[in-house]
Amino acid sequence: MVGLSVSPEISLVDEPVKIQAWGLPPNQVITLGAWLKDEKGHIFQSRAFYKTDMEGKVDLDKSPSTGGDFHGICPMGLFWALKPTTPFRRLIKRDVMGSPFLVHLELYSSLELNVPEDLPAATKVIKRWYSAPGVQRILIREGQVRGALFLPPGEGPFPGVVDMFGGIGGLLEFRSSLLASRGFASLALAFFAYDDLPSSLGEMDLKYFEEAAQFLCDHPKVSSDGVGVVATCKGAEMALAMASYLPQVAATVCINGTNAVNDNNLVYGDLLIKAIPYKMERILSTDFLSLSFTNVMNDPRKPEFKDSILPLEKARGPILFMVGEKDQQYNSLFFAREAKSRAEKYGKKDVYVQCYPGAGHLIEPPGSPLCPLSKTPNLLLPVTWGGELLAHCRAQETSWKELQEFLRTNIRCSRRNKL
Incomplete structure (x- = not known):
């Protein structure tokens, strides 16, 4: 079974997260993507390609991106590389108290060069807050x-x-x-x-x-x-x-x-x-x-x-x-x-x-x-x-x-x- 984990799933935006995938064929190129919608409805997205290890796993703390929006070992690269689908937009959180950014992470068990038509093999939605409880x-x-x-x-x-x-x-x-x-x-x-x-x-x-x-x-x-x-x-x-x-x-x-x-x-x-x-x-x-x-x-x-x-x-x-x-x-x-x-x-x-x-x-x-x-x-x-x-x-x-x-x-x- 293909799996995707993100830890923690709820965090402040200035905190790192750990992303892992498993249950994939060994030595296969896969695609990991991220996207979110800002408060004005604009989409920001990123994508990177990884090669699974002998056990069919990818750990962003250890596995280098082989292509996409960034290269090399970069655990937070999918967040750093988020870019607008509509040119020249800047990602700014306005409502810092009422709602988090919902970041959608998607795993495709192959190299996806275009907008994928197939459903992802695994997904996660995580919450990235701009204020801690009690603020x-x-x-x-x-x-x-x-x-x-x-x-x-x-x-x-x-x-x-x-x-x-x-x-x-x-x-x-x-x-x-x-x-x-x-x-x-x-x-x-x-x-x-x-x-x-x-x-x-x-x-x-x-x-x-x-x-x-x-x-x-x-x-x-x-x-x-x-x-x-x-x-x-x-x-x-x-x-x-x-x-x-x-x-x-x-x-x-x-x-x-x-x-x-x-x-x-x-x-x-x-x-x-x-x-x-x-x-x-x-x-x-x-x-x-x-x-x-x-x-x-x-x-x-x-x-x-x-x-x-x-x-x-x-x-x-x-x-x-x-x-x-x-x-x-x-x-x-x-x-x-x-x-x-x-x-x-x-x-x-x-x-x-x-x-x-x-x-x-x-x-x-x-x-x-x-x-x-x-x-x-x-x-x-x-x-x-x-x-x-x-x-x-x-x-x-x-x-x-x-x-x-x-x-x-x-x-x-x-x-x-x-x-």
Whole structure:
């Protein structure tokens, strides 16, 4: 009897699973496939070919893929390689609390090069959740602050984290719900294109981000000693600004961001930091089919832009730059090295650069497939993100552990005095 097992069948999306097949002819090429349907009804799928051993078994922890969407030993390859059947879609979980992704795994006892007409020899449907049991989601509409607060089960206090993304806008919650599942009180913070916030990016007021950080510090289940900030792309730029000017920020993780204010002026009370302008005429990538900002951004080392560089040497706590070497959206490694060089010039020794070979722009929690390019709101052409499949997804596993360790090490979590 042909069998297919997946363990565990219910898990968080950042957890690995073990896949095995048995009951097959020895030394035979078989096909393993995976697919899921996102919340908008779009299909994402992957496929790989394996050769059974002398006992007619395949174990993805030991058996190499001989072809398909990836090659070699890669236990999570079927998840990493999920790609849209409709081009330029990005897999994003919106309802992080109410439902998991249902991943359908299928085993065919032969080499299936086309869409198979025969029924699979074995199937499994597994559930991949974005929040652990007991995690609480609270929609936030306090003062100016708009977002969603995720709290781990228990009384706390928990280390607090402000979590932001970039130019896509709106409210993305999947990283915050996973951080809460790992013991952090995480505020998924929107800063445009959501609720009554501005519909597009304009002048950035640091007071808004200060209010968000203070809201988190004041929460009774969050440590009041300072919060962390985790952010990607344009959000990482704001995270660095928060670290540079706000005493509430105890530790900062900038994922593929810059070291200066770009395109949108930054204000904070009487302070005005003029943005470095984009060279928008250089936005097209070399194939003229997608957009990249790599060549759009000016060099912050030019004398006329010196006042736009963020003074990270003023930051209270450590700063970690996480950089994809194959980022095709920003020249992130250059910006990170410039930031570290400035910090060292001013005597700040706790700025770190972690570069991941082969990783692209969208470094997300483990289990997220590589998205090399996708459509975004308000742009006609897809945006190029970059990255090599296996290297990028391995970087996501490594960086997720390093991110959590960095935050736990550098955010103090003392108990509040009871009144």
